[in-house]
Amino acid sequence: MGGVVTQSSSVRESELSPPRLRTRERRARVLELLDGKEFVSVKELADEFGLTEMSVRRDLSAMVAEGLITRVRGGAGRPAHTPTSRQYAEAAQRNAEAKFKIARRAATLLDHASVVFFYSGSTVARVAASLDASAQTSLTVVTNSLPIIDDVSAWGDPHLVAVGGLYLPAYMAFVGPQAVAAFEGVSADVAVLGCDGLSADGGLTTPHQLVAEVGATIVRRATRKVVVADSSKVGRRGFTPIAPIEDIDVLVTDDGADPTEVARLRDTGLEVIVV
Missing domain, CATH: 1.10.10.10 (Winged helix-like DNA-binding domain superfamily/Winged helix DNA-binding domain)
Known part of the structure; x- marks a missing residue:
């Protein structure tokens, strides 16, 4: 009963x-x-x-x-900024589940950082969105990404440096001489970067030259560089180089990445974390 x-x-x-x-x-x-x-x-x-x-x-x-x-x-x-461009929205939706896993894992790599650069891109934005309450109170965030600026500004007591410049709606990010000069004037413990392509021989790449220029500056000014890229980006060679693979410390990607290319990346000394 x-x-x-x-x-x-x-x-x-x-x-x-x-x-x-x-x-x-x-x-x-x-x-x-x-x-x-x-x-x-x-x-x-x-x-x-x-x-x-x-x-x-x-x-x-x-x-x-x-x-x-x-x-x-x-x-x-409601969004207070310019509506999301179709290009950004489509990129954010592609391989969404893999990007969430990548972001959650990458967020754990920031535990001991005080200042972090966040580059543009939907996967990078997800890393910022994955930070816990402890990280939100201890980290200084420096970013040129509008979605990240929007997110971090809503934290309880944010330490946020918003980098301005020429706005690119397709990337929802600020670029150009102002953005480059702003990043040149500061340093970070860690930089979190995205990309359009990543390969052992081609390094980190993106389609847009002004976006690449900001990325290259971020790489120079950060001590440790973490790249977040879903498996569709691994092995791809893009239009404009951001940095050679030797300048990157860690790649976080998903288990759909080509094993041969992952092995080649590890042979360069890059730490590859597969989620």
């Missing part, structure tokens, strides 16, 4: 709990809510989805990284 009572009680609790939505469905619902008002709170979303507030904050940070929302204290608001 006792087993029957326990089972029916469990069923009643299940019926009373909100149905769990998939990540994509939750984010679509957030956008629906914001379509009707300017602000939605973390508590409201936690109640709506039957999730912890911490889980909701992770969702919101990922949406900021994709340029879909703006983080504000206690919740989320």
Whole structure:
């Protein structure tokens, strides 16, 4: 009899709990809510989805990284900046699950850093979005990425240096002489960089020369360089070089990366972390 009572009680609790939505469905619902008002709170979303507030904050940070929302204290608001370009949005969605895994692992590599450079790119933005409360209170973030600026500015007590310059909507980032000069004037313990391509013989590359110029400056001014790149980038040679592979310390990628190219990268002395 006792087993029957326990089972029916469990069923009643299940019926009373909100149905769990998939990540994509939750984010679509957030956008629906914001379509009707300017602000939605973390508590409201936690109640709506039957999730912890911490889980909701992770969702919101990922949406900021994709340029879909703006983080504000206690919740989320409509984007205050230029709408996300199609190119950036499409890049953010490609291999999204792999990028989340890469970002979570890369965030753990910043534990002992005081100052971190964050380059442009959706995977780099996800690393910033993956930082825990302890990192948010201890790190000084220097970045030219608008999604990262939006995300970090909503932290409780952010230490943020926002780098300006010529704005490129497709990259949602600031570039040009102003951005280069700003990075030249400071130093960092760690730089987190993305790329369009990474290979043992071609190094780190990107399609845009002004983006590459900023990346090259970041590499020069940081002590330790961590590259986050999903497997589609590994082995690819892009248009403009950012830095040779010898200037990079760590690559974090996913298990879809070509094993032969991973072996070649490791032969150069690069530490490759596969998630």
